[in-house]
Amino acid sequence: MSLDLATTRRIAKLARIGLEEHALEATRQKLNGILGWIDQLAEVDVTGVPPMVGTETETLRQREDKVTDGNCRDALMACAPETSGPFYTVPKVVE
Amino acid sequence: MSYTIEGRTGTWEIVVGLEVHAQIISHSKLFSGASTTFGGAPNTQVSLVDAAFPGMLPVINHECVAQAVRTGVGLNAQINLFSRFDRKNYFYADLPQGYQISQFEHPIVGKGVVSIELQNGDVREIGITRLHIEQDAGKLLHDQDPTKSFVDLNRSGVALMEIVSEPDIREPEEAGAYLRKLRQILRYLGTCDGNMEEGSMRADVNVSVRKAGEPFRTRCEIKNVNSIRFVMQAIEVEAARQVEIWENGGEVDQETRLFDPGRGETRTMRSKEDAHDYRYFPDPDLLPLVLEQAWVDELAANLPELPDAKRARFQAEYGIAFYDAGVLVAEQAVAEYYEAVARGRDGKLAATWVMGDLFAALNRTSNSIETSPVSAAALGKMLDLIADKTINGKIAKEVFEDMVETGESPDAIVEKKGLRQVTDTGAIDAAITAVLEKHPDKLAEYRSGKDKLFGFFVGQVMKETKGKANPAMVNEALKAKLDA
Numbered sequence A: 001m002s003l004d005l006a007t008t009r010r011i012a013k014l015a016r017i018g019l020e021e022h023a024l025e026a027t028r029q030k031l032n033g034i035l036g037w038i039d040q041l042a043e044v045d046v047t048g049v050p051p052m053v054g055t056e057t058e059t060l061r062q063r064e065d066k067v068t069d070g071n072c073r074d075a076l077m078a079c080a081p082e083t084s085g086p087f088y089t090v091p092k093v094v095e
Numbered sequence B: 001m002s003y004t005i006e007g008r009t010g011t012w013e014i015v016v017g018l019e020v021h022a023q024i025i026s027h028s029k030l031f032s033g034a035s036t037t038f039g040g041a042p043n044t045q046v047s048l049v050d051a052a053f054p055g056m057l058p059v060i061n062h063e064c065v066a067q068a069v070r071t072g073v074g075l076n077a078q079i080n081l082f083s084r085f086d087r088k089n090y091f092y093a094d095l096p097q098g099y100q101i102s103q104f105e106h107p108i109v110g111k112g113v114v115s116i117e118l119q120n121g122d123v124r125e126i127g128i129t130r131l132h133i134e135q136d137a138g139k140l141l142h143d144q145d146p147t148k149s150f151v152d153l154n155r156s157g158v159a160l161m162e163i164v165s166e167p168d169i170r171e172p173e174e175a176g177a178y179l180r181k182l183r184q185i186l187r188y189l190g191t192c193d194g195n196m197e198e199g200s201m202r203a204d205v206n207v208s209v210r211k212a213g214e215p216f217r218t219r220c221e222i223k224n225v226n227s228i229r230f231v232m233q234a235i236e237v238e239a240a241r242q243v244e245i246w247e248n249g250g251e252v253d254q255e256t257r258l259f260d261p262g263r264g265e266t267r268t269m270r271s272k273e274d275a276h277d278y279r280y281f282p283d284p285d286l287l288p289l290v291l292e293q294a295w296v297d298e299l300a301a302n303l304p305e306l307p308d309a310k311r312a313r314f315q316a317e318y319g320i321a322f323y324d325a326g327v328l329v330a331e332q333a334v335a336e337y338y339e340a341v342a343r344g345r346d347g348k349l350a351a352t353w354v355m356g357d358l359f360a361a362l363n364r365t366s367n368s369i370e371t372s373p374v375s376a377a378a379l380g381k382m383l384d385l386i387a388d389k390t391i392n393g394k395i396a397k398e399v400f401e402d403m404v405e406t407g408e409s410p411d412a413i414v415e416k417k418g419l420r421q422v423t424d425t426g427a428i429d430a431a432i433t434a435v436l437e438k439h440p441d442k443l444a445e446y447r448s449g450k451d452k453l454f455g456f457f458v459g460q461v462m463k464e465t466k467g468k469a470n471p472a473m474v475n476e477a478l479k480a481k482l483d484a
Helices: A005-014 A021-043 A073-078 B062-074 B172-189 B228-247 B293-301 B307-318 B322-329 B332-342 B347-364 B376-387 B393-406 B410-417 B425-438 B440-447 B451-464 B471-482
Strands: A087-091 B004-007 B010-023 B086-089 B099-102 B112-117 B123-135 B139-141 B148-152 B159-165 B201-211 B220-225 B256-260 B265-268
Touching (some): B004 B228, B010 B228, B062 B123, B062 B293, B112 B172, B172 B201, B201 B228, B307 B322, B347 B393, B393 B410, B425 B471, B440 B451
Antiparallel strands (some): B010 B159, B010 B201, B123 B159, B201 B220
């Protein structure tokens, strides 16, 4: 698998990473290097082996339906780059 | 008669599928211990997990899983004992994680079916494709500042069920009936309050058009429609828009659109341009969700009686009509009220009173069934008074109005106002004699063959007894006297 420049630009956009035009080619090559390395996995014959997403054999741990958290607005807001009163604020996004 | 659009090039039919987002009723969120209560002060019901602080790990709420299973059973659907969570990646200000935890490849509930009833009485089945569990996003407020959007994360991480229908819907009315039925089932189950105004149930509407016999054409998705009426309107205007495009030789683009009820039109939603590239992958923070069949069976066994079953039972047990049974089971509280009145009594009479005088009184006094000024027990008691002939049907109306006004028991009202039905033959005879003496002319007319006047005499005798006479006894005694 090999990425072209357009795909590299699109991935950057989806990830919200600002990539200068001159850095595109270098990024493309780096990503292709990673992909090439991962492609080595394709050498293994997995015919008939069901896809696996992890090595855990445990199943999901579950929690009781109780309110145990929240009411920590000041702590949350302390880390926010921008706030107004009780809200976070972001540049206006309107449909 | 199905819904079609007459175009210049022929007749078009519409194809609609709905994705309903239903907020799961639970105390705490899907993956955190923060509260789900509606209307809390901004950003107070937010944990570090919901705000996506680094290193925070999600732990699933057991009750949310149970609610999804209950809903699946209520939708006659297959429950998948193995399901898994995936990350749906997109960038938006209301989504602190940068991805929504959802279920993509392995949803918790598979295929099911819902039967709906149309205005003309037709019953149709709408297929359910799947139901999966996912997180809700936060809320954006755009009207607080000229250049900023405000973010409230109270809703962030609240559990949703996304219920996807098959593209089985062919009319706006069917979409409305499907949503109402779904909401009714969810409310009966207690898994979602179905409140569209508060946003706890919202619909994405997939619409395409085609000519009869064609395969599906390209569809558009109208996002976040928040009332049943708007869903029906959105389908109409979107279908008309698509017909217009096809007939002008154009091509409908598969895209996400918004419905603007003010303008009565749909328009492209710009922010979703990249939306189809969600780059789903299994969430490495969450192990597969594995359920035991015994637990599923236990949940299924403890479900409340659902609307369709209750309706059939009401018909069979209380001898009421299909339509009436439908009205009485529409809301669980009404069904409970009705049943408390009808049990051990005349079911048809109970239905007449509940759907007639009671509904009218609730309407007039702006009450709901929960705040009814007349309790089911009191109305039942009143029906008993009719049954044992203490009062007649006409006096019962008067007693009922008094009950609405004063909240007193029917016995107390009957005693206080002396409304007890007159069944004493002597008193009835006396009233008849008095009436006949007052109207010798009418009596002569009657006896000379004008038997229509019988009704007049009944009315006069009832008036003479202040409406309290037993009508059957009056009829009998009057007949004897007149024809003597």
